[in-house]
Amino acid sequence: MNNAVPQKVIIVGGGFAGLNLAKKLANQDQYQVTLVDRNNYHFFPPLLYQVSTAFIESSNISYPFRRMFQGKSNLGFYMGGLLKINPESNTIETENGVLSYDHLVLAMGTETNFFGMENVSKKAMPMKTIDDAINMRNHILLKLEEAVRSSDPAEKEKLGNIVIAGGGPTGVEIAGMLAEMGRNIITKDYPSVKRFSGRIFLVDAGAKLLGPMSSKSQEEAYEVLNKLGVNIYLNTLVKDYVDEQVILANGNHINSSTLIWASGVIAKEAPGLPAAAITRGRRILVDEFNKVQGTSNIYAIGDQCMQLTDEKFPNGHPQLAQVAIQQGKLLAKNLLMLSAGKPLEPFRYHDKGSMAIIAKFKAVVDLPKKGFFKGFFAWIVWLFIHIIPIAGFRNKGKLAFNWFWSFITNDPTLRLIIRPDNKKS
Ligand SMILES: Cc1cc2nc3c(=O)[nH]c(=O)nc-3n(C[C@H](O)[C@H](O)[C@H](O)COP(=O)(O)OP(=O)(O)OC[C@H]3O[C@@H](n4cnc5c(N)ncnc54)[C@H](O)[C@@H]3O)c2cc1C
Structure with missing residues (x-):
């Protein structure tokens, strides 16, 4: 039992990177963790296209943070978009108020890049x-x-x-x-x-x-x-x-x-950081432990950061879910090492390959070291790999059922035009 006052960790952004960090710090009472997000739910971007084409429901790929944090005494949620970071006072300003931190982690991902058009x-x-x-x-x-x-x-x-x-x-x-x-x-x-x-x-x-x-x-x-x-x-x-x-x-x-x-992304803005820390694609330059250049207690992980210290990725990592997940998990481990006064582990990305679904029963899978397969088996692998990280057991079940139904009937019943801003009754 640790009787010291817990240090405050604020994580801004509950995507793959921020959520994996928060989950790994759960019940570690040396840290009081607050996850800040402008939405009250985590969601799974790789399946957004199936929501937009009325193939699955949005609730199949999203899950409320507060439900996820039930029973985890040191994890809290705060809804609000980040407006500004004040490194000199260790505070952040959000749409809904000011929060103070001992350690700040930025994990806000990217936004669509329209290239000025x-x-x-x-x-x-x-x-x-x-x-x-x-x-x-x-x-x-x-x-x-x-x-x-x-x-x-x-x-x-x-x-x-x-x-x-x-x-x-x-x-x-x-x-x-x-x-x-x-x-x-x-x-x-x-x-x-x-x-x-x-x-x-x-x-x-x-x-x-x-x-x-x-x-x-x-x-x-x-x-x-x-x-x-x-x-x-x-x-x-x-x-x-x-x-x-x-x-x-x-x-x-x-x-x-x-x-x-679907033509490009740019990292979310993080106003208040030193100008020298912002680099190509507005990504935040971090060291091998994901600490933001020119700061002592601010970290950036996932799509929003640029790390040039991994020898296999000298130009930075691809902006992929696996990079974000692995960085979130390692930062949690390193924060625990930090509080124990132990040496930190530098980040190295373990590439597990990439895949894309092209049509029904047709997908492609590239394995590390130039392996490749395609077709029905690749499609099954794609479905399997994409169901594992979906938050919540019930969501996995509902998604599997929706897929089964939609793929055999070719005719899901989700083509509803629902317009919350339409006030006519
Ligand atoms: C349509 C689509 C398909 C994709 N398909 C694949 C795929 O098949 N395989 C793959 O590996 N990768 C895929 N990606 C990329 C993958 O989703 C990202 O690499 C991954 O989500 C990055 O995780 P992250 O935690 O860094 O950011 P995100 O997952 O983007 O999470 C960012 C979080 O920050 C929150 N946030 C943003 N701005 C603010 C703010 N100002 N204040 C507070 N909170 C904020 C957001 O609400 C969100 O919860 C896809 C991305 C998209 C958009």
């Missing part, structure tokens, strides 16, 4: 949060309703077209899911439609889809999406979005009422 930032649909996913689901369903009502063929086509900017895993996964939805659902839900005129366009500035993955994965993604009827435009940059026209840098344009933006 104002029209795109106002009109395109990002894919970063549960709110984004639900907005996208409503938008796509509303546009379909408008499309079936319209008698003007050009208008019908524009309302039915969907452009996805960004051919990384998120863009590929949404394109595959929307193409399947078009094939399996539209003719059943809208029997009056003989031939649906909407098309799906996947646009990427690079020469290949799935940029960070192996060339085998890239080729498989291209082939599968092509067969599903997705129009793939490579080496093509989206330049603007004006009057429901997606303007491409090569001078062409696509008429579309929907532009989905």
